Amino acid sequence: MNANSESEAFTDFTGDAPASGPTPGSFGGRLLRRLLSELGDPPVEFILWSGERIAPASSTPAIKIRVHDRATLLRVVRDPQVQFGDAYADGRVEVEGDLIELIGMIYRGMASTEGKLSLRARLAGWLRRSQRNTLAGSRRNIHHHYDIGNDFYALWLGETMAYTCAYYPSTAASLEQAQIAKMDHVCRKLQLKAGDSVVEAGCGWGSLALHMASRYGARVRAFNISREQVAYAREQAKQQRLDDRVEFIQDDYRNISGRYDVFASIGMLEHVGRENYAELGRVVRRSLNAAGRGLIHSIGRNRPGLLHPWIVRRIFPGAYAPSLGEMMQIFEPSGLSILDVENIRLHYALTLRHWLDRYRAAEDRVRKMFDDTFVRMWRLYLAGSIAGFETGTLQLFQVLFTTPDNNRIPLTRQHLYSS
Amino acid sequence: MNANSESEAFTDFTGDAPASGPTPGSFGGRLLRRLLSELGDPPVEFILWSGERIAPASSTPAIKIRVHDRATLLRVVRDPQVQFGDAYADGRVEVEGDLIELIGMIYRGMASTEGKLSLRARLAGWLRRSQRNTLAGSRRNIHHHYDIGNDFYALWLGETMAYTCAYYPSTAASLEQAQIAKMDHVCRKLQLKAGDSVVEAGCGWGSLALHMASRYGARVRAFNISREQVAYAREQAKQQRLDDRVEFIQDDYRNISGRYDVFASIGMLEHVGRENYAELGRVVRRSLNAAGRGLIHSIGRNRPGLLHPWIVRRIFPGAYAPSLGEMMQIFEPSGLSILDVENIRLHYALTLRHWLDRYRAAEDRVRKMFDDTFVRMWRLYLAGSIAGFETGTLQLFQVLFTTPDNNRIPLTRQHLYSS
Numbered sequence: 001m002n003a004n005s006e007s008e009a010f011t012d013f014t015g016d017a018p019a020s021g022p023t024p025g026s027f028g029g030r031l032l033r034r035l036l037s038e039l040g041d042p043p044v045e046f047i048l049w050s051g052e053r054i055a056p057a058s059s060t061p062a063i064k065i066r067v068h069d070r071a072t073l074l075r076v077v078r079d080p081q082v083q084f085g086d087a088y089a090d091g092r093v094e095v096e097g098d099l100i101e102l103i104g105m106i107y108r109g110m111a112s113t114e115g116k117l118s119l120r121a122r123l124a125g126w127l128r129r130s131q132r133n134t135l136a137g138s139r140r141n142i143h144h145h146y147d148i149g150n151d152f153y154a155l156w157l158g159e160t161m162a163y164t165c166a167y168y169p170s171t172a173a174s175l176e177q178a179q180i181a182k183m184d185h186v187c188r189k190l191q192l193k194a195g196d197s198v199v200e201a202g203c204g205w206g207s208l209a210l211h212m213a214s215r216y217g218a219r220v221r222a223f224n225i226s227r228e229q230v231a232y233a234r235e236q237a238k239q240q241r242l243d244d245r246v247e248f249i250q251d252d253y254r255n256i257s258g259r260y261d262v263f264a265s266i267g268m269l270e271h272v273g274r275e276n277y278a279e280l281g282r283v284v285r286r287s288l289n290a291a292g293r294g295l296i297h298s299i300g301r302n303r304p305g306l307l308h309p310w311i312v313r314r315i316f317p318g319a320y321a322p323s324l325g326e327m328m329q330i331f332e333p334s335g336l337s338i339l340d341v342e343n344i345r346l347h348y349a350l351t352l353r354h355w356l357d358r359y360r361a362a363e364d365r366v367r368k369m370f371d372d373t374f375v376r377m378w379r380l381y382l383a384g385s386i387a388g389f390e391t392g393t394l395q396l397f398q399v400l401f402t403t404p405d406n407n408r409i410p411l412t413r414q415h416l417y418s419s
Numbered sequence: 420m421n422a423n424s425e426s427e428a429f430t431d432f433t434g435d436a437p438a439s440g441p442t443p444g445s446f447g448g449r450l451l452r453r454l455l456s457e458l459g460d461p462p463v464e465f466i467l468w469s470g471e472r473i474a475p476a477s478s479t480p481a482i483k484i485r486v487h488d489r490a491t492l493l494r495v496v497r498d499p500q501v502q503f504g505d506a507y508a509d510g511r512v513e514v515e516g517d518l519i520e521l522i523g524m525i526y527r528g529m530a531s532t533e534g535k536l537s538l539r540a541r542l543a544g545w546l547r548r549s550q551r552n553t554l555a556g557s558r559r560n561i562h563h564h565y566d567i568g569n570d571f572y573a574l575w576l577g578e579t580m581a582y583t584c585a586y587y588p589s590t591a592a593s594l595e596q597a598q599i600a601k602m603d604h605v606c607r608k609l610q611l612k613a614g615d616s617v618v619e620a621g622c623g624w625g626s627l628a629l630h631m632a633s634r635y636g637a638r639v640r641a642f643n644i645s646r647e648q649v650a651y652a653r654e655q656a657k658q659q660r661l662d663d664r665v666e667f668i669q670d671d672y673r674n675i676s677g678r679y680d681v682f683a684s685i686g687m688l689e690h691v692g693r694e695n696y697a698e699l700g701r702v703v704r705r706s707l708n709a710a711g712r713g714l715i716h717s718i719g720r721n722r723p724g725l726l727h728p729w730i731v732r733r734i735f736p737g738a739y740a741p742s743l744g745e746m747m748q749i750f751e752p753s754g755l756s757i758l759d760v761e762n763i764r765l766h767y768a769l770t771l772r773h774w775l776d777r778y779r780a781a782e783d784r785v786r787k788m789f790d791d792t793f794v795r796m797w798r799l800y801l802a803g804s805i806a807g808f809e810t811g812t813l814q815l816f817q818v819l820f821t822t823p824d825n826n827r828i829p830l831t832r833q834h835l836y837s838s
Contacts, residue, residue, distance in 0.1 A: 111823065325744050333722065336721065338816075339762045347830070392825070395756065411587060
């Protein structure tokens, strides 16, 4: 590299070169080089506003990252986890090449230091207190993500409007087929049959509740604190003439009352907060009949750790993905019996790839609904999530359970795989 | 009840009636009545040496327990968990009726107080220190149970000599069929294929290791610290001409070296001790190739709790059955990724019923090998284990896992259920 000669361009470009000390170009370059080194020197080239290029010595860069100004570079180097995402969203850094591949490299680079909660992570945990999932906190956190417009989600979630990991019997399945297959997989695990009473905690736009009623003849009470989602779900129930069998209740899972044959919760646990796991378990336990079954489907981790701080700050306030051991804090204090755990993380990568394809095709419309920063922010979130599941940074656990001494359980899981 | 008149018989029978105070018959009766009340008044009648009968007021007793002397009654009332088993083994109490049903009632009665570690349980935990699973402690503990004679086990374990939970594709399967089906179920979960290298921790009499070599073409190194079992397994390998592909090593799992495609451990974890879970995880992690898979099969619990103290004292010194949350202490510190957990506790009840049937048919021969106390002790252990699995007091977890970022995993579990 020729940092000295390029420092001229740097100075010209930014106009804020310090009067003395190391030349700014080489200083910024050194910082980025150290950052890359901490990530195991992935094949990534930085191109600065000055034209200066920082590339790994040993490999041909597959991805180029353009950094448009010095202030952005300093912010990204100081707090890469949050600032890279923000700078990408604002267009102050741009990525040429496969965004998913880039984030995958970063995740793999970070994996070596995973497992220890760094000082920064602990600080982040402390900061997250303002996002605590109290009754009011949960409403605020859920509103932030899920109430930004059903029309927006309809652009890329597909017909079912299911905003959780689908289940691909084969990789050739369409998104819609895989979402239906997921619902059937869940219903079979729960041995759902006509006349069963179901309570659902966190029902999204209502697709599973409606599916359980229309295809299995179940009676469903479905809880959700997202106003927009409940309004949409109620309208669907009316249109499908299922409103005599499916009731959508705009309330917190902690206010579930009554007893049911089945408890289901698909993609809500991420918003529950670890501090509420034992309470969730008590809610489940008191809601289940003697031979009751339940299933909780959630993003998880191989070991305890916070979600990516940019995701928690910009996308999912208050969110947390537990390890399987942490999930057991729901079930064990209440004595619930785990029957089956399935990790389908590769299915979430497939689901997200379908979502991202549709999202990118709809970016012009998203831009009109919101703005360009929003478009890039959500693109990064979807791409980053794919990388998370493909690198094993994120898992997807379906946990099937029953009451402590229920013997009316299938001998094998064969019934899940007979068509 | 007519305690006064019967106290005469009591005095005649034992010859040790106190000179004053409440009449002994009614005193013993009251103690037993309180014990029954603490267990929720199961339909059980006690018949004392004196002829005195203590029966529940509200139900017709299905089971009669004869107590042959006063000292036994006092011991059983003072410490029922250990003393009942000892008194049954010695013939000082006898059970008329279904032993499994009786223990099932006791387990269900105890379930209401489960989840809290009582003072007694904590004391037991302290006492168990002498059974700690250090390298030497493990050898002592394993020798106690597994080295009492291959001929004895051959009487009731069936041809495979597999001394772990079988897998019944249907309840009509024979014990032998179910043991073979278990091995195939495990091998399919592990995606075992020809040429794979396997390390097995705790291989019993070697049936799985030999099965993996003969049916799947794997190369297996199988560890076990039981001298008798390893001797038997080596002889089997020779007879089956598999000794070029299966190596039985009389050593502790902590001394496993090398790298393998597959790690398997069926029914060893119960003897590992919670204090060694993280170390077991490190052994597993360092033993697995990049795309390595592993399976641990173990008796478990719905929530943390000690095994029945009589079992730990008389049958399995140093044994512990973890909750799934506790099992995660093996995997999470090493970042291993859980793919699949299956709870097959009802299969262990079926397996044990087959074992108990064969055991009872062979009791005369067992009596000749040992003595009558041994015969009754093992009958109680097998019957009690059936009750444990049928009441949900005990679980059986098969936990399938892989390296943190292995993507060479099947998309679904369909392959386990295609024939």
